[in-house]
Amino acid sequence: MGAVKSKRMPRAVREQQMLDAAVLTFARRGYRAASMDEIAEVAGVSKPLVYLYLNSKEELFSAVIRREAAALAEAVRAAVEPGVSADRQLWSGLKGFFAHTAEHPDGWTVLHQQARTQGEPFAVEVAVLRAEIVEFVTAMIGAAAQEAGCDREPAAREVSGLAHALVGAAESLADWANSGGPGAGERPPAKDTAATLMNFAWAGLGRLMAGERWSPGS
Template identity: 50%
Template structure:
């Protein structure tokens, strides 16, 4: 079997074991057995347990980002792009539960550089959502940041943080309470976020 293919099998097995056993309880023996290779081969290909876990984080983060970005058709209106991106995000979580657990539960309990890898992936998703919202802001002629706000504290950047944080929480809720179609989960979030954004895009603010 080509090395690249074998490495992917090893990562698949590692993600499954880390998800089910946790980082500290998972053993290299268990992972090697799950992917039907010897432990020396596992070490040779992917290094120590810490290095293997970091490789899992990088791969799963890249897959999640690609799923979101690939679904956001630039030919659609910003709201439709966001809906399709969120649908792909929730579909990824549903289809790759182990990946989600490793990325958003196991990884956050580890130190650097694993935590930074997860944070970097999240920043990429936030950046993609921010770009969509900035387009919506331009089309709606929304005023820019208030005096004293830096470029990263504008309306689009702030709302992107809200949307990504809400998507994270909603994904966890769906996994805990039972499956539902990804489109329905995305529609739940869009019904709160996007409907609420529309008046804001026209300039409305709470308390005005």
């Protein structure tokens, strides 16, 4: 009686398995040091199979970046509560962002630390994600200005600058929280990290919406 053949794993499932292994390897070894042999070993497949599915190390890294970027953007969009005040929308979006980066620290490391330092085309992929999130935050700050009914609505350039500053702060804070940096101790809950940024940013935004402006004086 012949041996029973095991069912072949569907291509899509096998590919995700390889991408999972690649995320872990790239995050912990770095793009340059990571090898296809190591990725294949972590995935539990042969190196020729990795090449068959994903062609090259460069294409594999690009596929990882695209997958992790899409997952992060979707997590933020899905977290935002519709039909609530602008501050509640920002709060829920930040919670979604920090929850995702905390739950997928290797993916965040690949996006924010590895991809950005390897030049084109990898840095471009991350720039697209960042632009999407900045655009989303820009719309929320603009909505907050309208909601507040402030006499002097911030100019489009100012709103864009505030959105870039807020996104940059969120990225830096995610690095700090996930690395257990100075003063962080154990990784703080995503809700606490989001509250830290809200306390820093929204108090200032609230005063801005009320028409207050900081002045350097004489």
